[in-house]
Amino acid sequence: MGLHLAERPTRILVDLDRISGNLRTIRAHAGVPVMAIVKANAYGLGLVPVARHLQEQGVEHLGVAFPEEGIALRRAGITVPILVLGGIYAPQVAQYLRHDLEVTVSSVDKLRQVEAAAQALGKRATVHLKVDTGMQRIGVHAWSAGPFIEAAVASRWIDLAGIYSHLACSDDPDSPVTALQLERFEEACAHFGRIGAPVPRRHIANSGGILHFPETRLDMVRPGILLYGVLPGVDCRPSVPVEPAMSMVSRVVYFKVVERGHPVSYGGTWAPAADTRVVTVPIGYGDGYPRALSSRGRVLLHGREYPIVGRVCMDQFMVDIGRDSAWNEDEVVLIGRQGGARLRAEDVAQAAGMIPYEVLVGLNDRIPREYRGGGLAGS
Numbered sequence: 001m002g003l004h005l006a007e008r009p010t011r012i013l014v015d016l017d018r019i020s021g022n023l024r025t026i027r028a029h030a031g032v033p034v035m036a037i038v039k040a041n042a043y044g045l046g047l048v049p050v051a052r053h054l055q056e057q058g059v060e061h062l063g064v065a066f067p068e069e070g071i072a073l074r075r076a077g078i079t080v081p082i083l084v085l086g087g088i089y090a091p092q093v094a095q096y097l098r099h100d101l102e103v104t105v106s107s108v109d110k111l112r113q114v115e116a117a118a119q120a121l122g123k124r125a126t127v128h129l130k131v132d133t134g135m136q137r138i139g140v141h142a143w144s145a146g147p148f149i150e151a152a153v154a155s156r157w158i159d160l161a162g163i164y165s166h167l168a169c170s171d172d173p174d175s176p177v178t179a180l181q182l183e184r185f186e187e188a189c190a191h192f193g194r195i196g197a198p199v200p201r202r203h204i205a206n207s208g209g210i211l212h213f214p215e216t217r218l219d220m221v222r223p224g225i226l227l228y229g230v231l232p233g234v235d236c237r238p239s240v241p242v243e244p245a246m247s248m249v250s251r252v253v254y255f256k257v258v259e260r261g262h263p264v265s266y267g268g269t270w271a272p273a274a275d276t277r278v279v280t281v282p283i284g285y286g287d288g289y290p291r292a293l294s295s296r297g298r299v300l301l302h303g304r305e306y307p308i309v310g311r312v313c314m315d316q317f318m319v320d321i322g323r324d325s326a327w328n329e330d331e332v333v334l335i336g337r338q339g340g341a342r343l344r345a346e347d348v349a350q351a352a353g354m355i356p357y358e359v360l361v362g363l364n365d366r367i368p369r370e371y372r373g374g375g376l377a378g379s
């Protein structure tokens with residue numbers, strides 16, 4: 001973590017009550033337990049504060065991508081079950097067991113690695129089996145899941161806590177792929193019945209599944225981006241009324257008049273057609289604010305939208321405010337609301353030609369996070 005002065009003009013504001021509100025909304029909508037996905041620094045909102053708040057709010061399960069993320073949570077005193085979603089790397093397996101992290105087992109070979117580590121430590125591993133139903137990322141193909149399930153059921157060194165798969169196209173409400181994936185998954189899960197073994201918790205729904213395909217809820221849902229109040233993509237249906245939990249603000253640090261024809265920023269890619277007023281905002285791609293927003297992004301100032309002009313620099317960018325006025329220290333909203341205006345992470349992503357995930361996850365540690373709500377005093 002870098003040094004953050006209390007007076008830093010740029011900050012990400014995280015409303016913890018919104019996150020727990022979204023958790024309740026999703027849980028009520030899905031009607032099943034929730035595994036809250038907090039990988040990649042909780043989508044940029046802050047791994048430990050977000051997970052701690054979710055635990056206080058009674059979340060059933062947490063999901064991370066890598067064991068390091070799970071270990072960071074355990075060190076911070078998080079005690080709820082944590083599943084590591086990523087494919088395991090054999091040299092790390094013992095770490096999962098030492099820190100009480102649930103393991104994704106995605107092949108019979110990996111099952112043997114986990115068993116070996118468990119036996120060596122004299123400690124059973126808690127495992128979720130991963131079935132590939134159409135993502136071709138990790139997991140045993142659904143049509144060969146039988147022997148895999150049998151090996152897991154027979155193992156003395158593992159406790160089976162779940163079986164899961166991942167949806168590839170659930171952000172598209174019209175895609176036929178999701179129904180096909182669900183059918184393959186259910187067929188694979190039916191193998192437990194055929195061998196007379198209890199079925200562990202089945203889960204497949206990510207945010208898109210929760211939004212568009214209610215039949216994918218099964219025994220647990222795994223929302224990531226939706227928990228933070230952001231939709232996976234522009235074509236998603238807002239069928240679950242979540243609210244954005246993060247906003248990002250900065251402040252004007254410079255004001256000037258730019259004369260007609262005088263180019264602004266690196267490369268001189270933009271120049272005003274008439275004399276105009278331009279303000280400078282102290283955040284750039286060095287903070288993870290996308291350079292793709294050069295002459296394409298918008299910000300809010302005094303409750304109105306204005307365009308970013310010229311290239312976004314590493315630490316600053318410029319905004320054309322036309323004939324309007326602005327003063328140093330005026331608030332600039334990069335994501336969020338100001339007055340009656342609103343700029344969502346989805347809008348920023350669209351302007352940048354990115355997906356909302358990239359925008360959120362890209363915002364790095366140079367930007368301080370400020371937490372509100374969650375029973376914390378003040379801000």
Ligand SMILES: *Cc1c(COP(=O)(O)O)cnc(C)c1O
Pocket residue numbers: 037039085166205206207208222223224225226232
């Ligand atoms: C990231 C991830 C999720 C959450 O995805 P969202 O689209 O953010 O809801 C769920 N499951 C797995 C396996 C993931 O990797």
